[in-house]
Amino acid sequence: MKILTGKQVDNKREAVRLAFQAAGVDDISADILDMFTSLANIDTVSGEADKIIGAAVKNRYGSKVTWRADRWFVPIPKLSYSSKDMPQLVIEVIVYVIAVVTIKTQQDSRHMTLAGSVGKPQILTIPMVFLHALVEKDQGRFSIVARDVGNTTWEVPGAKPVRLPNDFVSELNEMLKYQSVVSWLREFGTQGKSVAPLVTGSLLGLAFQDSTQPVPVSREVVTTDNLVSALESMAYRPTEAKEMVKRVAPRLRADMTLEEAIRITLQMGKGGD
Numbered sequence: 001m002k003i004l005t006g007k008q009v010d011n012k013r014e015a016v017r018l019a020f021q022a023a024g025v026d027d028i029s030a031d032i033l034d035m036f037t038s039l040a041n042i043d044t045v046s047g048e049a050d051k052i053i054g055a056a057v058k059n060r061y062g063s064k065v066t067w068r069a070d071r072w073f074v075p076i077p078k079l080s081y082s083s084k085d086m087p088q089l090v091i092e093v094i095v096y097v098i099a100v101v102t103i104k105t106q107q108d109s110r111h112m113t114l115a116g117s118v119g120k121p122q123i124l125t126i127p128m129v130f131l132h133a134l135v136e137k138d139q140g141r142f143s144i145v146a147r148d149v150g151n152t153t154w155e156v157p158g159a160k161p162v163r164l165p166n167d168f169v170s171e172l173n174e175m176l177k178y179q180s181v182v183s184w185l186r187e188f189g190t191q192g193k194s195v196a197p198l199v200t201g202s203l204l205g206l207a208f209q210d211s212t213q214p215v216p217v218s219r220e221v222v223t224t225d226n227l228v229s230a231l232e233s234m235a236y237r238p239t240e241a242k243e244m245v246k247r248v249a250p251r252l253r254a255d256m257t258l259e260e261a262i263r264i265t266l267q268m269g270k271g272g273d
Contacts, residue, residue: 001115003114004113005113006113007100010100018115022115023076023096025076025189028076029187029188029189031175032077032188035168036077039093039165040095044119045097046071049073049118050069052114056114057101065105066104069102070099071097073095073097077188078093079185081199086127086158087202088127088128088159091126095117096116098115099115124168126164128199128206131181131203132203139154146161146163151164151166152169179237182234203233204230220258220259221254221256222260228242248261248264248268
């Protein structure tokens with residue numbers, strides 16, 4: 001737990017900024033943070049946070065002072081991609097507490113700010129075949145083996161049972177109605193942009209595996225239509241895919257393979273960033 005002198009934050013926005021600094025992440029959107037709010041288990045970590053704050057106050061000012069704290073709990077998701085056994089996106093959710101503590105001694109009143117993680121991290125593991133099913137709105141192909149008020153567990157062939165919070169899956173399904181997987185990952189900031197090529201490459205492989213393409217993507221000559229179709233298979237919306245192809249068109253060659261064209265298109269990114 002990092003201890004800072006004085007009152008470092010006044011509101012939730014500033015608390016989120018300080019939590020990002022403590023976690024070493026940046027640019028995570030408010031929508032993404034909202035996805036993980038229900039995972040924060042505030043009632044559980046609140047007591048632990050109070051113990052940490054109390055111990056910090058006692059160590060610095062002694063046991064005879066009184067104190068009160070304004071606290072903000074910020075769930076921070078950290079992404080990684082694992083290709084062991086089965087490709088999967090791993091999201092580690094860590095709750096950070098930002099507390100502005102007012103300490104009253106016999107002589108005066110002063111402030112300090114605490115920032116750090118509380119509770120145990122929660123790990124969400126999403127096999128690429130499951131994410132692909134969400135994109136294709138084919139989640140029902142997986143059998144449900146357990147369900148409670150907060151979570152559902154699916155049987156995914158070749159993987160351990162996939163247990164995910166109902167709120168998270170519901171919000172992810174809603175987000176994928178309006179944006180691609182790449183766009184969703186970019187909302188995680190730098191870490192999302194880092195794993196996006198791996199995730200989209202895996203989704204592309206699954207899409208072509210399920211299709212009846214007679215020619216491997218590594219040898220098929222690119223056309224406007226098959227490049228648009230390939231991008232749509234990676235969960236880009238049709239209008240979004242067509243716009244990306246329009247931007248990359250000057251760089252395409254008549255003898256270019258579809259695989260090479262896809263790579264160049266993704267490198268250019270949305271808006272050329």
